Amino acid sequence: MDKTINQKAWFLVLPVFLVVAFSAILPLMTVVNYSMQDTFGNNQFFWNGVGWFKELLDPSTDLGGRFLASLGRNLLFSAIILAIEVPLGIVVALSMPREGWTVAVCLVILALPLLIPWNVVGTIWQIFGRPDIGLLGYTLNGLGFDYNYVSNEFDAWATVIVMDVWHWTSLVALLCYAGLKSIPDAYYQAAQIDGASRWAVFKAIQLPKMNRVLLIAVLLRFMDSFMIYTEPFVVTGGGPGNSTTFVSIELVKIALGQFDLGKAAALSLVYNLIILIVCWIFYTVMTNAGAERPVKPGGA
């Protein structure tokens, strides 16, 4: 669509700019301010320059060690849940019923986990996984597995990952389903005439059509898993030890637990910078994909 150039459009976006700037720029300035200073209480601040940043990126210090360890854990977590949720979401989307009342039922049940407050998601899994009163923990222990997410690191990780799969696979599935729905029937008829196998249909028709939504799904899931806080916090509290302490949990511990403002602010800025870079890749890829779409063969 051709857009006309009109600088007065700024008046239309001004309210949004003001509301978001109030919530984004002012707090960010506070963070930048804190990140350069040290405090010994009593609201007395001392200039500390880039000291916190140096400490943050140096694994031999306490702060740096904690940050880099939680960053590593977080990246591992994001990688694992993406590797599970994306293929599973595609399979679920392909398995959706085609018509009738079952479609609506499936859609509503799929969307249900997405609308549960995040701490309640944590509570649900906390209860569900307990060896004494939870169905999952009780059954697993009954089958002879020594499952306890409170004391065993592996079990804690498994619980947090299964919880995330439970919580968010539906998002991938719903997005893929929307992509699949946009494929005209004629494509399938043509494939049938050509005698294409199911795998060929998936590879040549369905996957390319899902490309765009899959991209959105992967990036949204990456971002959201990279800043996950509430669910693992409720279930494991970051433990046992520090084994499920992700970056956001570490940050809140430093900022609101210890009130170490300088350290927390420096961590925030680096954290934000990582998000910003990923975000920029997301935006560039999205706008490029958008630009490619209207191009039709023949240049019409």
Add this chain to the structure above:
Amino acid sequence: MNSIPGRRLIISLFLIFLLLPIYWLVNMSFKTNTEIVTTMTLWPHQPTLENYKRIFTDESWYSGYTNSLTYVLINTVISIAVALPAAYGFSRYRFLGDKHLFFWLLSNRMAPAAVYALPFFNLYSAINLFDTPWAVALAHCIFNVPLAVWILEGFVSGVPREIDETAFLDGYSFPRFFVKILVPLIASGIGVAAFFCFMFSWVELLLARTLTSVNAKPISAIMTRTVSASGMDWGLLAAAGVLTIIPGALVIWFVRNYIARGFALGRV
């Protein structure tokens, strides 16, 4: 759509996987604490409504729900009100810095809430909004306003330009065109955007908990406190959890056909 082998089985298994933990929560909410702790039963043998009764009669509990709903509704109204004109602006015009502004909005949708928890605490304390629903509502704008702009921009772009031009030729002023023509045309889009604002404000805990202490405490924060304070009142916790699922479950039904489009930020 082409089918894959065993699809009925796959979708059934997945739906069961989704429903099992919820079933367990509902199951527990109807049990007494003695039954929860002492026996393992697949359904309540002595069903009780005691847990729900306590929530509905104790003000410190049910005020959590009204507090949550208050800031969620304020936030939804603010988000949609400011996002509508912006969505139209982004969809129809080019202007200085439009792409940068759009990217900046997106980056705020993606910013981790944990980063903003402390500065928001300072900011809203400084302007005396701390512990009011307005603080949480404004704080949630940081991710809901960009989301609303994105979704609505997708819907506005689906309205042909000719409609604007015809309306202006017919002598409609801009505000009148906006209210009388554009808003009814994208009513479903506004519904979807409102739904998503509602949802993300409803599920968020970290900021809501940080910005409130007594008067505006959301239900999710009251839940976390009760776990630690009263020890192991699992039945009550489960009942409170079930009650937080209900509003979401109700609104899903109305937007079920648009859910995917909304999650794709209006870009499927």
